[in-house]
Amino acid sequence: MEEKLTLFKNRKRFGIEKNIDLIFKNTTLTLSSLVGIVLFGIILVVFFQSFESFSRYGLKFLVTSEWNPVKDEYGAFTAIYGTLVTSLLSLLITIPLGVGTAIFITEDFVPKFVREIVGSFVELLAAIPSVVLGLWAIFVMEPFFREFFVFLHKFFGWIPLFSSEPAGRNSLLAIIILVVMLLPIVTSIARDSLNQVPKKLRNASYGIGASRWKTIFSVILPAALSGIMAGVLLALGRAMGETMAVTMIIGNSNAFSWSLLSPGYTISSMLANQFGEADGSQVSSLFYAAFVLMILSLVVNIFAQWLVKKFSLKY
Amino acid sequence: MIMNSLFYQKKLSRNVGDKFFTSLSVFCALIAILPLIFVVTYILIKGGAQITPELFTLEPNPPGDDLDAGGINPALIGTLVITTIASIISIPVGVGGGIYLAEYSNGGPFSKFIRFGVNVLAGVPSIIAGVFIYALIVSTKILFGSMYSGLAGGMALSILMLPTVIKTTDEGLKLVPNELRYASLGIGASMYTTILKITLPTAFRSIATGVVLGIARAAGETAPLIFTALFSYYYIVGFEDLFYEMGSLAVLIYNFALEPYDAQNKLAWAASFILVISILTVNIFSRILAAFTEKTKRV
Numbered sequence: 001m002e003e004k005l006t007l008f009k010n011r012k013r014f015g016i017e018k019n020i021d022l023i024f025k026n027t028t029l030t031l032s033s034l035v036g037i038v039l040f041g042i043i044l045v046v047f048f049q050s051f052e053s054f055s056r057y058g059l060k061f062l063v064t065s066e067w068n069p070v071k072d073e074y075g076a077f078t079a080i081y082g083t084l085v086t087s088l089l090s091l092l093i094t095i096p097l098g099v100g101t102a103i104f105i106t107e108d109f110v111p112k113f114v115r116e117i118v119g120s121f122v123e124l125l126a127a128i129p130s131v132v133l134g135l136w137a138i139f140v141m142e143p144f145f146r147e148f149f150v151f152l153h154k155f156f157g158w159i160p161l162f163s164s165e166p167a168g169r170n171s172l173l174a175i176i177i178l179v180v181m182l183l184p185i186v187t188s189i190a191r192d193s194l195n196q197v198p199k200k201l202r203n204a205s206y207g208i209g210a211s212r213w214k215t216i217f218s219v220i221l222p223a224a225l226s227g228i229m230a231g232v233l234l235a236l237g238r239a240m241g242e243t244m245a246v247t248m249i250i251g252n253s254n255a256f257s258w259s260l261l262s263p264g265y266t267i268s269s270m271l272a273n274q275f276g277e278a279d280g281s282q283v284s285s286l287f288y289a290a291f292v293l294m295i296l297s298l299v300v301n302i303f304a305q306w307l308v309k310k311f312s313l314k315y
Numbered sequence: 316m317i318m319n320s321l322f323y324q325k326k327l328s329r330n331v332g333d334k335f336f337t338s339l340s341v342f343c344a345l346i347a348i349l350p351l352i353f354v355v356t357y358i359l360i361k362g363g364a365q366i367t368p369e370l371f372t373l374e375p376n377p378p379g380d381d382l383d384a385g386g387i388n389p390a391l392i393g394t395l396v397i398t399t400i401a402s403i404i405s406i407p408v409g410v411g412g413g414i415y416l417a418e419y420s421n422g423g424p425f426s427k428f429i430r431f432g433v434n435v436l437a438g439v440p441s442i443i444a445g446v447f448i449y450a451l452i453v454s455t456k457i458l459f460g461s462m463y464s465g466l467a468g469g470m471a472l473s474i475l476m477l478p479t480v481i482k483t484t485d486e487g488l489k490l491v492p493n494e495l496r497y498a499s500l501g502i503g504a505s506m507y508t509t510i511l512k513i514t515l516p517t518a519f520r521s522i523a524t525g526v527v528l529g530i531a532r533a534a535g536e537t538a539p540l541i542f543t544a545l546f547s548y549y550y551i552v553g554f555e556d557l558f559y560e561m562g563s564l565a566v567l568i569y570n571f572a573l574e575p576y577d578a579q580n581k582l583a584w585a586a587s588f589i590l591v592i593s594i595l596t597v598n599i600f601s602r603i604l605a606a607f608t609e610k611t612k613r614v
């Protein structure tokens with residue numbers, strides 16, 4: 001009994017050890033709150049830097065496409081339009097391609113090791129730096145598609161999207177390189193959500209006589225839809241913010257054109273091109289454009305996260 | 316017809332449809348693997364042909380109709396320096412933050428907000444990180460009066476690495492079985508000892524893999540560097556060079572790909588070769604390591 005009591009007494013920790021514990025906890029707490037600080041810092045800094053331009057041009061900035069540092073006239077419509085069009089169109093191409101590939105990886109058409117190789121090839125594609133893809137796009141992809149673009153203009157020139165003579169660097173090339181960059185994102189997230197669909201659903205569907213693709217279209221894809229949607233939104237956010245490859249291949253022209261075969265602009269390529277040499281009110285206008293880009297990608301990202309949270313626990 | 320009804324009938328519309336969609340899916344997969352094959356092949360051929368010993372030791376010559384472009388030594392060292400700075404900033408912050416999320420937080424509003432913030436920060440376009448550091452450090456000359464500097468570039472990259480490091484730490488620690496924690500606390504260790512001596516070492520491999528992948532990703536980032544670290548043609552010789560413009564492989568590729576001269580373009584291919592080979596090596600190696608760990612998992 002007495003022995004137990006002395007043990008009990010010794011259970012107390014030394015003050016210094018308690019303090020170390022407390023200091024450690026508070027340090028990690030501070031470090032984790034740095035994430036929030038950096039995030040708010042980015043939003044606030046970009047907002048305040050753009051304030052001058054914002055108060056001068058207001059929302060007119062978003063709908064005019066004059067960009068003239070000499071006359072101090074700024075409007076980012078071309079860039080905003082370019083950002084939205086390139087990202088949405090590239091997504092439109094990527095979705096079927098990525099989901100199709102994800103289905104190939106999750107179904108058992110071919111032996112498992114082949115599927116694993118395809119899966120890791122697609123994932124390794126994501127590891128290639130975007131500036132390298134840009135270099136490749138300039139010297140390999142552009143010559144490859146040149147003839148095709150001439151053909152496209154010749155036979156489909158009546159569609160406004162192809163109405164101009166194909167330029168050496170143009171929006172359509174930017175869209176194609178974006179597809180290459182988005183493919184790994186859409187594919188890997190779609191694959192993960194397809195893998196999460198319980199096997200029971202598949203067996204039940206087979207059991208009542210549905211064929212393989214009837215099962216995929218009516219049971220598996222709907223069950224995985226929310227995950228795939230979230231992946232698509234994440235890819236959209238990435239596409240809007242993607243800078244290097246797009247800047248290198250889109251042609252960087254602020255002249256507005258409906259045609260995808262003429263040079264275009266995106267917000268991020270405008271920033272990459274002009275930020276280094278800008279001064280005066282141009283800097284503020286560039287910050288304004290950056291602020292627009294940030295809001296766009298924040299909205300898309302937050303919506304994606306909300307979607308994941310809302311639907312992820314269905315099964 | 317009735318006799319055959321139990322056999323597979325090729326011409327049935329459901330079977331024809333199945334065949335069609337299966338080939339469509341195979342077609343998608345084929346298209347999906349083409350880009351990697353093409354990109355890697357071209358980089359191996361076009362970049363590999365440029366690899367010479369001088370490439371690693373010389374400074375690049377300024378663009379002109381000079382046939383000899385020189386080497387990429389400053390950019391190579393610059394990438395190493397800038398990535399190291401980014402790691403020195405983001406690894407302690409990220410691992411510390413991850414420890415808080417996984418070990419101390421109890422799923423309350425604060426940790427929910429931080430996890431949300433990590434995901435949002437991961438989605439912030441990389442060029443915005445450059446714009447942010449430009450406004451905060453380059454234009455204010457806050458770092459001892461220097462404007463564009465390797466240090467600023469490293470800070471911009473660290474913002475991009477931070478979410479990756481926190482996420483991997485958080486997820487790596489969450490995989491450590493609670494029994495280990497109970498055992499350690501049960502024999503009287505404090506939280507601090509438990510984390511540093513038990514949980515962190517157990518999760519070390521998965522955290523290290525994630526962090527190394529994050530570093531590899533950061534090494535290829537260009538957008539945050541083009542107006543923070545800018546570019547330099549000159550050797551990095553000493554510590555004070557941190558406060559001046561610093562070249563990097565990624566920015567070298569960007570600048571020289573857009574030059575009209577063949578010599579510079581070739582240098583860009585050579586830099587891509589080195590960058591892609593190192594990044595792919597790290598990726599493939601960590602993939603093999605992960606597969607190996609999966610097989611030999613004890614817990």
